[in-house]
Amino acid sequence: ADIISTVEFNYSGDLLATGDKGGRVVIFQREQENKSRPLSRGEYNVYSTFQSHEPEFDYLKSLEIEEKINKIRWLPQQNAAHFLLSTNDKTIKLWKISERDKRAEGYNLKDEDGRLRDPVRIKELRVPTLKPMDLMVEASPRRIFANAHTYHINSISINSDYATYLSADDLRINLWHLEITNRSFNIVDIKPTNMEELTEVITAAEFHPQQCNVFVYSSSKGTIRLCDMRSSALCDRHSKFFEEPEDPSSRSFFSEIISSISDVKFSHNGRYMMTRDYLSIKVWDLNMENRPVETYQVHEYLRSKLCSLYENDCIFDKFECCWNGLDSTIMTGSYNNFFRMFDRNTRRDTTLEASRESSKSRAILKPRKVCTGGKRKKDEISVDSLDFNKKILHTAWHPTENFIAVAATNNLYLFQDKVN
Amino acid sequence: MFVRGLKRKCFDGEEDIEGTLAGIKAIPSYNLQRQSLLDMSLVKLQLCHMLVEPNLCRSVLIANTVRQIQEEMTQDGTWQMMNTQSTGQASLDRLVSTDILCRSSREQAEGKHVPSYGTFSKNFEGDQGQDSSETMSTASSVQAPRNLQSNVWEMENPQENKGNFQKSLDQIFETLENTSPNSVEDLFSEVDNSYYDLDTMLTGMMSNTKMGHCDGLETFSSPTNTASNSNCKSDLNELDHIVEILVES
Secondary structure, three states: OOOEEEEEEOOOOOEEEEEEOOOEEEEEEEOOOOOOOHHHOOOEEEEEEEEOOOOEEEOOOOEEEOOOOOEEEEOOOOOOOEEEEEEOOOOEEEEEEEEEEEEEEOOOOEOOOOOEOOHHHOOOOOOOEEEEEEEEEEEEEEEEEOOOOOOOEEEEEEOOOOOEEEEEEOOEEEEEEOOEEEEEEEEEEOOOOOHHHOOOOEEEEEEOOOOOOEEEEEEOOOOEEEEEOOOOOOOOOOOEEEOOOOOHHHOOOOHHHHHOOOEEEEOOOOOEEEEEOOOEEEEEEOOOOOOOOEEEEOOHHHHHHHHHHHHOOHHHOOOOEEEOOOOOEEEEEOEOOEEEEEEOOOOOEEEEEOOOOOOOOOOOOOOOEEEOOOOOOOOEEEHHHOOOOOEOOEEEEOOOOOEEEEEEOOEEEEEEOOOO | OHHHHOOOOOHHHHOHHHHOOOHHHHHHHHHHHHHHHHHHHHHHHHHHHHOOOOOHHHHHHHHHHHHHHHHHHHHHOHHHOOOOHHHHHHHHHHHHHHHHHHOOHHHHHHOOOOHHHHHHHHHHHOOOOOOOOOOHHHHHHHHHHHHHHHHHHOOOOOOOOHHHHHHHHHHHHHHHHOOOOHHHHHHHOOOOOOHHHHHHHHHHHHOOOOOOOOHHHHHOOOOOOHHHHHHHHHHHHHHHHHHHHHHHO
16 A cells, blocks of 8 residues: 555545555545444445556656645536546546446347347347446546646645636646636746745645635745635735734744645635644634634644754645534644644644554544653653654545544544444 | 765754853854754755755745855854854844754753764864865765756756856855855845755756766856866765765665
8 A cells, every 4th residue: 555645525425535645546435324234334445446647757857747646626526426636746637436337238239248240140129228237436537637837736626616626836826627628727826037036835725615716825934815816817916815923932943944834724614714834723714814813733842853853854744634514623633643633612632643553443542642741641652752754644524424534654544433 | 865864963952062161152052053954954955956856845945944044144243253242142042042942851951962063063163164074964065065066067958047046156155165254245135046946957957967077067167156166076076975875875
């Protein structure tokens, strides 16, 4: 199994897609209610596996283009088939996943094994009939959106109009129509004329869940810009600018790096957005630009280790974050296969671990705690014992139920709320 | 990978040796840490160029860190080794704040001393010229900018802003080596110094780099910095050396 690079539930939550470093997409489907096996509801089994992207070679620059899937986004279901967008660094593909459980039999012009029948030998006509067959799930690429990004694509986001979507790389954001592959519109361009003057890049972008003219993008300097596509064709000038003033007492050479936003997500109700930087998660009210309304510390104990984390490059890890369906809880990953949940109403937070040792099937996860100094209590783990190679960068929350998917390197963990 | 092999101990605790000395000695310690961070950053940037395609976000963040350090170093007047009262105080203040952020209590208690760092500090406190550096890691980081310049000359595709880039690189060299007051003013102009220019230019170049490309150097006439011109052949040997090390690791 390869390293998982993205995890995403579809709109109903019945399907869960994962993309990996090898360019593969694996889709899991939720088991339906089954009276004979009441506990089987909630299990996800493999539904479809396909190779989405292959490694490519850019001959002009003598560079390899990785096949790693950076993001998957589902389209809302409009017919029997499912559609999703998957992207690597350069190319976005629209995939159709459809089921086939019937086969036509009794053709006139060909045999059952496909060989053509001699027309002279046909004495009578028959109507082909549909016979059931074993379920087959097929994935086929329906659109390929290529050659629009000079830099690495970090985000894709489907618009609430279900007809357009955006793709963002380090310096530009493009708007596409799902039906049109040979043209896209550039809506944000922050590339300076002189690349020597480059000091800021785009790190993530997302469309508003209800307002089809609004999107946001975050930057490596810890700022978020909200843009309205009605104001101009090129949205280089933002409508709103979100930035928290820096705390001068905590300034260091690493301040800018740790302020770089790795993920931005709108809440389901569209009133808030959440940003993840290296040490914290911030919840912003879209109507207040000068500071977030809530800030949650994910792993503050790492603040004294920033230099080591800079040396081993961990400081550049890009953690994602997600909302639950009710926007009452937010979740993000950390190191040592820990992931954190914050209840916005009670202000309580939990640290859980995704590992084989600590989670047997159906066992209840034990909350974990990191000891920051002094005496280490039993069951606590000290900061220096944390495994920084075990990082949880990708998590996803079911759209309506308390079901979460956590990707720990090359393993996928599914957890659900205690069923009483 | 290479960066992890570098046994360069950074901020997280080794300043205790100097920390125990009072007053003015504490300032070189902060400068040492800062210099170490600068060198580490430059190595990281150079390694970016060795990769298939550098991560632009990471490169930009590292380059901004480098610029920050350089700006602070010039403001401190560190180059001239001037120790006026005001700058001394400012450095101490910054020393404290950086400490809090980067030190772990355990390392404070142990007061670790790292031998390679001792060597480095000796060179630093001397004449600021780092040609006599002994450790491999120091060599790679200090020589890195010069190698970058020699690599630039091997480029086949002319860049429109190559003139600017040359000038910028020269300024970087001056930052690291020069003690003359003139360099300070130069630094306040284009400090941004195109590390991603290096990214874009060198990624294409690095994939087909062979050792010892002297031909390009003979034909290319550099408009500035004749000092580097004379060092180009030795720089290439150092480049060989570094690439060898990279391959081995």
